[in-house]
Amino acid sequence: MRAVVLREFGAARNLRFADFPDPRPEPGWTTVRLRATALNWHDVLVRQGRYHSPLPHVLGADGAGVRVDTGEEVVIVPSLWWGEDDSAPGADWQILGDHQPGTYAELVRVPVECVVPKPAGLSWPEAAALPLVGLTTYRALFTRGRLRAGESALVLGAGGGVATMAVGLAVGIGASVVLTSSSATKIARARSLGASGGVLYTEPDWAQAAKERSPGGRGFDLVLDSVGSWRESIQALRPGGRLVVLGASRAQEALIDVRRFYFGQYDLLGTTMGSPRDFAGLLALLESRQVAPPIIDRVFPLDQAEQAQQYLERGDGFGKIVLAQD
Structure with missing residues (x-):
C-alpha cells in the first residue's frame, strides 16, 4: 500500500x-x-x-x-x-x-x-x-466534567478541533459556552456555531474578562483547559466549579494558590481520550440532539x-x- x-x-x-x-x-x-x-x-x-x-x-x-x-x-x-x-x-x-x-x-x-x-x-x-476529538471532548465535558443543561462552560482556544466540538456538544444539550482565542475572527466564527461570546487571551486579565461574561458574572460551572493555564482557569470558575484539564499545549507545569483552591471548593479533573462506552455515549448524543x-x-x-x-x-x-x- x-x-x-x-x-x-x-x-x-x-x-x-x-x-x-x-x-x-x-x-x-x-x-x-x-x-x-x-x-x-x-x-x-x-x-x-x-x-x-x-x-x-x-x-x-x-x-x-x-x-x-x-x-x-x-x-x-x-x-x-x-x-x-x-x-x-x-x-x-x-x-x-x-x-x-x-x-x-x-x-x-x-x-x-x-x-x-x-x-x-x-x-x-x-x-x-x-472520533478522537469527539471522544475526547465528550469525556471531558460529560463523563468527567458532568456538564448539564443550563450550566455554563469556558473553553480555552477557539480554533482547535476540541473547542469547535465542545461548542457543538455543549450547546446541543442546552449549556452556554464562552471561548478564548488570540483572534477576534475565530471568536466571531465560534459565535456563529452557537457560542455566546469570547475574549482575547492576549489581553491582560483575560480570565476576569471571561468571568464577567459568565451568567451573572459569578464564574463558570466548568472550564475546559487544553493549554495548561490552570491559574487563570481557576480564576474564571464559580465557587465549587470544575476545572477539566486535557492538554498542555502552552505550559506543562502549573503553579496555583493551594489555599485559594480548597477554599473555593473547586474540582480539578484530568482526562484523556475515552472508553468505548464514552464513544457510545457520544454517538447516542449525536442521534438524539441537534449537534453540528x-x-x-x-x-x-x-x-x-x-x-x-x-x-x-x-x-x-x-x-x-x-x-x-x-
Missing part, C-alpha cells in the same frame, strides 16, 4: 509518501480501506518522538473508510485496549498511531471492537474528524501530509484538517 511514512523523528519534512507493507490479517482484527484521515496535534507529538514509536512508522489516529471484509462504511475508534474500568484506562491502553501503524495510509488494521458504523449524514472528512457535524477547515490529498501538518502547526485554521483519498 501507499502511506505517509516517518523514518526519522523531527520536522514535518520527514514525512514521505512511500510504499509500506500491507496490514497482515489476524483473528480479532479488521482492515479498513481509508477514505479520509483527520489530523490531530497528537500526530505532531508522535512525529517529534514524544511517544517513542517504532520506526519506520505511519502516523494517524483518526480515519473513516470501508471494512475490507464486510464492505461496511465505518469510522475508527482510536482508543485501543482501554479496559473495563471507565474511570481510567488500563495498563495496555494506547492511541492508534502511537505504536500500531496509523491512518496516514490507504489501509489500516485495527481491533474489531474499534470500528463502528459511519454516522448517517456525515461526509467522509466529517466522519474521519469525529465536525467543522472542517481544509482538506489535503494524502500525499500532502507534510504541508497539512505544517498548516496545523501554524495554528491559523478553524476546525479540523483532513487528508482525503480518491
